[in-house]
Amino acid sequence: MIDLQSFEVWLVTGSQHLYGEAALKQVAEDSKTIAGGLSKSGKLPVKVVFKPVVTTPEAIHSISLEANNTPACVGLIAWMHTFSPAKMWIAGLKALHKPFVHLHTQFSAELPWASIDMNFMNLHQSAHGDREFGFIGSRMRLNRKVIVGHWQDEDVLSQLTTWMRAACAWHDLQSMRIARFGDNMRDVAVTEGDKVAAQIQFGYSVYGYGVGELVKSMESIPDASIDKLVSEYNDNYLVEDKLRKGGAQHQSLREAARIELGLRAFLEQGRFNAFTTTFEDLHGLTQLPGLAVQRLMGDGYGFGAEGDWKTASLVRSMKVMGSGLKGGTSFMEDYTYDLSGKTPKVLGAHMLEVCESVASGKPSLEIHPLSIGGKSDPPRLVFNVAAGKAVNATVLDLGNRFRMVVNPVEVVEPEKPLNKLPVARAVWIPQPNLKTAAGAWILAGGAHHTGFSQSVSAEMLADFAEMANLEYLLIDNETKLDAFKKELRWNEVFYMMKSNGL
Ligand code: MN
Secondary structure, eight states, X not given: OOOGGGOEEEEEEEOOGGGOHHHHHXXXXXXXXXXXXXXXXXXXXXXXXXXXXXXXXHHHHHXXXXXXXXXXXXXXXXXESSOOOGGGGHHHHHHOOSOEEEEEOOSSSSOOTTXXXXXXXXXXXXXXXXXXXXXXXXXXXXOOEEEESOTTOHHHHHHHHHHHHHHHHHHHHHTOEEEEESOOOTTOSTTOOOHHHHHHHHOOXXXXXXXXXXXXXXXXXXXXXXXXXXXXXXXXXXXXXXXXXTSTTHXXXXXXXXXXXXXXXHHHHTTOSEEEOOTTOOTTOSSOOOHHHHHHHHTTOEEEGGGOHHHHHHHHHHHHHTTTSSSOEEEEEEEEEEOOSSSOEEEEEOSXXXXXXXXXXXXXXXXXXXXXXXXXXOEEEEOBBOSEEEEEEEEEEOSSOEEEEEEEEEEEOOSSOOTTOOSOEEEEEESSOHHHHHHHHHHTTOOSEEEEESSOOHHHHHHHHHHHTOEEEEOSTTOOHXXXXXXXXXXXXXHHHHHTTO
């Protein structure tokens, strides 16, 4: 469902007419080589397209407008091969509505000590040309990433990749549509927020529906489609006997399949990329959608439980960022702790809705009672999440701004088999430890719902937050609680002043 290969990033090289046609020709050649080299490295998720060298305010303005109007273009890489007086960039940067990264590089890595002359110096000026460009970015208070190093360096490619993935997610966010069945879980605070503010800042829109609309979509599903999907379940999962054909609760599995097909059809028809449900509004449904949500997330949909549209959009964005990488992304909730021993841990899960993309092996498809919601028992996929690096992220609405909090974690194997736990789960140790991580998370107002990912990095989320003009707080191995508290206070002042136009 998510394919980044149709996207492109444009390499825009700045120069000026001072050096003569031969120098400009060489600049263009070098820039073409870099664009081709970056694309051919095989390490970047999107294509890098060479654009003609820009040397006038008109050309810069025009390429910015062209970028804005090109749906496949998710952002620009700006690089000043030579000096490019930055007043020329003001109109273009003002008009640009796509993210840009400033690649501070030089065509050749080595300085030719023995042969260097003024011709070489005139051509390779990024050391100071990029500083002039950097000034105008800062003067205009533009959010951007600055990457420093030779364009063939592994580290530079890796930082570019990260930025590109964030740019794809930002691009996706601009037209993201979230379907919301029912409203919020009653009385819950953190899942609420200002949808108008979110749409203005992030681009996505949230559409509310009565759950009856979903029921209507389910009613038109033919039995043959349900048969087909149930046999797909049999192929993909370890289906427990009572759910199999002839089993006592086979009908519940068929009902789950009907929910999945109805929900999928609804989302496809409405061109939605994410959705929310709530167990307090299930009128006309016999069971809370569990399996359906797990599988739709597996296909790239964002999801938030209990009406949590902010987490639904975040999960979708993280799925775009991590597309094609090893490891999955899911809706998650910090559920229960192990506070014993030297290394306290979190057991993450939800009532049902953990994405199958994070499963460590073949999930088992089981049915168990659900203690809330007052509906029939819902089938669900049960599995462990594989040990290894992961990240948790949350977005919350503070009233005057949105804030993102990110915490890298280490998923570990459960100490003992969780034979009686009827939901998918992950056990993790947060950075730097549970005490500091949970303390900082709570002081920051971070939600209990998160986007959890084995493929997305904290740096990707930082780049994404930069594009979204979103406050970004990282809790990692460097975090000290007293410094973190100061950061919260300082940010409060910063954003207050910023909202006043300073
Ligand atoms: Mn929840």
